[in-house]
Amino acid sequence: MKSPVEQDAVARSRVRVDILLIAAACVAFVGAVFIPGLRLAKTLSNDAAALKFVSEQRRYSLAIQSAVAAVQDRLDSGGYVQTPIDQLRRDAQALTEATNRMGAAQAIGWFDAPTETTALADADVKASVTALAAEWSAYRRRLQPLFEFQGIPYFDSESAGTHLNPAGRRLAEATTSALRAAREAIPKIDADFNGIGDALQKSSAAAASTLSLVMLLGLLLAATMVALGIMLQLGRQRQEEAVLEAKRQADSIFRTMKEGLFLLDRDLVIGAAHSAAMRDLFKRDDVAGLTFEDLLKDIVPAKTLATAMKFVRVLWTERTNENLVKSINPLGEVEVHFPGESGSAAPQYLEFDFHRVRSGTDISHILVSVSDASARVALGHELKAAQDQSQSQIDTLLGLLRVDPKQLASFLGDSDVALQMVNSILREPAREESAFRKKVDSIFRQVHAVKGEAAAIGLTTIEDRAHRFEEDLRALREKGDLSGNDFLPLIVKLDDLFTHLQSIRDLVAKLSRLQQAAAPAAERGAPASAAAPTDVDSMLKQLAEKVGHENGKAARVESAGLEALPNAYRRLVKDIAVQAVRNAVMHGIETPQARRAAGKDPCGLIRIEVEPQGADGFRLSIEDDGQGLSTQKIVATAMQRGLVSADEAPTLGPKQALRLLFRAGFSTYDKSTKDAGRGVGMNLIANLVQEAGGRIGVSTAPGKFTRFTVNLPVLQSAGKNHEAA
Amino acid sequence: MSEGPNVLKMLIVDDSNIIRRRIERSQQIDRLEVVGAAANGVEAVELFRRTGADVVTMDLTMPEMDGIECVTELVRIRPDVLILVISALADKATAVEAIERGANGFLCKPFTDRQLNGALEELLAGR
Structure with a gap:
């Protein structure tokens, strides 16, 4: 599992890749589909406009032929020729203009509005257009005499009737010649028009098929983008799930760990994220947002608090070597007292540990971990007590070695009787002051005797204990009102004496076993307890x-x-x-x-x-x-x-x-x-x-x-x- | 040991002659060369100025000028000096104050040779 920080970085770089992919797909779509599509659509529309234009123009060739034929008919019948000649002139003019326009057609820039003839600039079409222009131009020259004709082609006399005058004969000849030429020229012109049409249609067809290809490509690209989008979305979801999972895990850790864990910022304020154990360790719910000082001020002595605050502040100083100041951490093992807790409760110890957290090269936070050291400290105290105890046993042992065994045995027996008696005196019911006083006096006599004997044989450990017992009894004697409760501390002292006597008895037993093991059987005398x-x-x-x-x-x-x-x-x-x-x-x-x-x-x-x-x-x-x-x-x-x-x-x-x-x-x-x-x-x-x-x-x-x-x-x-x- | 750009000069400050000699004998860092030893703060400041020491081991309780004052003075004279306080840990407040005044680290007396060299290595590494 990656750390949240790493995951964050991975997520960010992945987002960058996503954006790049989407941008690339868009560019590809525009480059491969949108621009060619537009271009092809334009070609198609140009071709259509040109086809329409061309088909409109092709009627002129037929009209010209009809007009020439009409001129010939009128000349034959002596009719009025000016009308068909005018018609011929208009049609020829229209065809000339059309061919001019077609010949002048040129490709246009991307942003120019297309005209009807734009498509005719196309190379395939251009050849037919040029041929058309040439055919027409040639044919047109044959028609020239007809265009130039003015006036009446007939002799205007009754006798002559409607005979052609010389101009008329020339016109007739020109007309005949034009008709002959037309038999050759008109099909060519028509063929040229057809060629143009065919080329345009071919271009259209090509554009249309390319467009359909482009559309297919567009479809593919769009499908790819959708797929990519879905993939990215899924990836992101997985990412988010991973981040959520990491967060859940961090929460579980925070919830479960026994140590208190939190971050301190530069103002020594506790961060919002902290382990749940903080609540038990500090007996409060509101640690987030609290200053470190406020967290400690009621539970540690003022002097410790002052030193601790200084210590935490020097951790922010780069001069301070974090690893070289751990030994002077004033909160390394600190006794804490919570307000409102009775003084008799077992002492509590907390152990604080501090670590710098760096963001880049700068210290961004101090990570603080806190654990409950009470059990460890208590164990340490017990160990110390045990050491003291064994030391005192050694002292006792050395004392015992100096004592005469018979005296010791008799002392142990006597003092046991005396202490049993004290025990039974303590248990005797008493109500009145005088009864209590009598009890104190009786106990005193017994303890005093034990003390005297212990002193006599040099058992100072017993003597000391009995002396302390006597001190308590003396205090009771001087006390005004005696009650049953006053006797309770005596039970502890009595127990202490009993225990100590027992430990001496154990030692004696061990020593005597040693002695018995070492001494020849013949020398074994009567048991020590039967002292003379x-x-x-x-x-x-x-x-x-x-x-x-x-x-x-x-x-x-x-x-x-x-x-x-x-x-x-x-x-x-x-x-x-x-x-x-x-x-x-x-x-x-x-x-x-x-x-x-x-x-x-x-x-x-x-x-x-x-x-x-x-x-x-x-x-x-x-x-x-x-x-x-x-x-x-x-x-x-x-x-x-x-x-x-x-x-x-x-x-x-x-x-x-x-x-x-x-x-x-x-x-x-x-x-x-x-x-x-x-x-x-x-x-x-x-x-x-x-x-x-x-x-x-x-x-x-x-x-x-x-x-x-x-x-x-x-x-x-x-x-x-x-x-x- | 030869003078070189990588050799750092070390000054030992402690009022006990035994400890001074102990530190001098025990330190085995190649990059460190002991250039002087002072028995009190006044002597230390004087030696520090004269030798231009880079690293100082500093006792806290000394006659004349105590360790805290001496740390303050040395850091004032040369802010990038490296100071390792070597003292008995009777009072954490005093030790923390020495760090507050600019000492870089703390080593508790009594110390083993390994602890001394470890602390000096750490001191130089943190530079």
Whole structure:
């Protein structure tokens, strides 16, 4: 299929050929039919006129003969001769004039009016005419005496009667001689007249037959022209159909293509022909006739628009190398926002491409193609996210490699339980403000525990996520009116934590498979999930070291009797111990300098002991050799936090003051480090203990120690309570 | 390379010595002969006047006189000069402005030897 432009050129040249053909046919018709036809018609009419003229003249020869005979008769009878002589003179005169005219006949030009004798100029006729003139001239001389005769040919006397006088005798002789001559001359003259007639008739006949030939030729030519005309018409119809078909195809392309396609003129106005996809891409019907600026102004930022308009304008400059500016096309991949669309809709990207269109050597238009790049860009983003994700997996993996496998297994199990609990708390129905607050607090305790443990074993990715979760919870705590909707973002965070934990679990599974494949069968021990209580011990040691390191302190953990704990208490004890160790390092243990100054070991000591109490269950004590607690400071802080009033404060005894530590909101909220300042540590412990049906107490000696003592009931009921929390 | 009617003189403008040498070493167009290298716009204009260069590669961010001003000045001095801007594509608006001021094309840093020679060929072909 040729392009429309090519087709246009072909059509135009074909029209030129058509016109030439028609002109040639007309010239041929005029040359071959019209002119000869006219000429022949003229010949025919000339011949007819000449025939008529000639046939009119031929009677004179007979009339002359009769007149001469009449003269002789009158002379014989003595009659009056003047009348026939006069007649003879008139007839001879007429014949002379006729022969003169015939002899003087000549061919005439195309534009002269023909005379009766025009045809006699014809060569064939001319010979007979000349012969006629000669015959007549000769005969006429014999008649001369008759013409000249005057008077009366008789003696006018009674006696003589009507005898011829001498003049009469001469006349008689001349007449007799003329009659004798006439016997020879008249047939010749008649023959000449016949010759002329024959020649004219022959000429007529020839002209007529030529004319019929010409007419036949004319018919043929006319038929040819009609055929040619029909052919041309058909050709043109085919041409038009081809053009229409091309247009239909172009329309189909425009209608079907997914890209927007249009032309910009020098004023940057969009042309009338554009692809139908423009409507979907720009969400409007009226793009034809719109300026490029108007098309873009509401959907791209003003700065992008300004750059884009400059870019399109420089494309019109011949200096600009079209192929060397494609990389700076500001609309190469542009994010668009349609007015009236909500901001939450997926971002849309369009890709514009510009091509110069030349007509001859000049740039006539800019062809613009537009495609929807949203899917491609989204894919790019996904790819990036996937890369980030795999990077974070590598980070996690590297983190995991540093963690003790048993601790990790126990952490994974515990945090899963904690998150399941958060999930069930989130699902619990709640109506009242207080119920919502209770939910926030319960969730906080679980997440906080997960965070603490993650930090303890060095799983920063989990720690970060849990921290962000806590941030959200903190915001909820500070919010005035709580409603069910406020909890929705938490579900996303929870899901994120679950997913991340799952990915760690997957990694661990892969690693353990690797390990199992690599290790000899004999060395395979119990599954990692069945961790011994000593895991808690090493975790707490690590935690103390880490928190100490982060706070410029040194602390170590000594534990005893942890292995005596039943598995069901492990979690609870660990939760309590994590918070207690954290608090001890943060608040109890002094800096190494301070400790040295006080004559203590620069490295603080935290002792954790579990003692089975028989029927009374277990006693857990956590003691640090730090600076101890100041009841005055505790009361002052509690007053600051609004936990006790100024009137109440002086009445509080040391025990009551210490119990303030376990009140919710005792500690500050403003310092949002991961390790302290949350004010939940002791409150969390108290709550956990309470939920387990146990009791918690604290004792302290300033400058010497702080000791938390937890009494846990015997197992059966304790386990149930804990699970119920 | 011998002087001839078909040889075009090329001037390299970039404030980085490494890039200047890189362009000079990498360009392999027979018709181009590097006649100078400038580290800023002022130097470039001076060298341009002195060498009568036909082709200029131009950085955009330079001390003294930046690329945009320099392009404007070179085109004012000699309207048929061929200028290829070679710059990092931090801001398309600046790049488009350089073209608006009369630069013929743009090549994005970092570039490969093939990209550089391709862009120079295209620049000369568009002449």
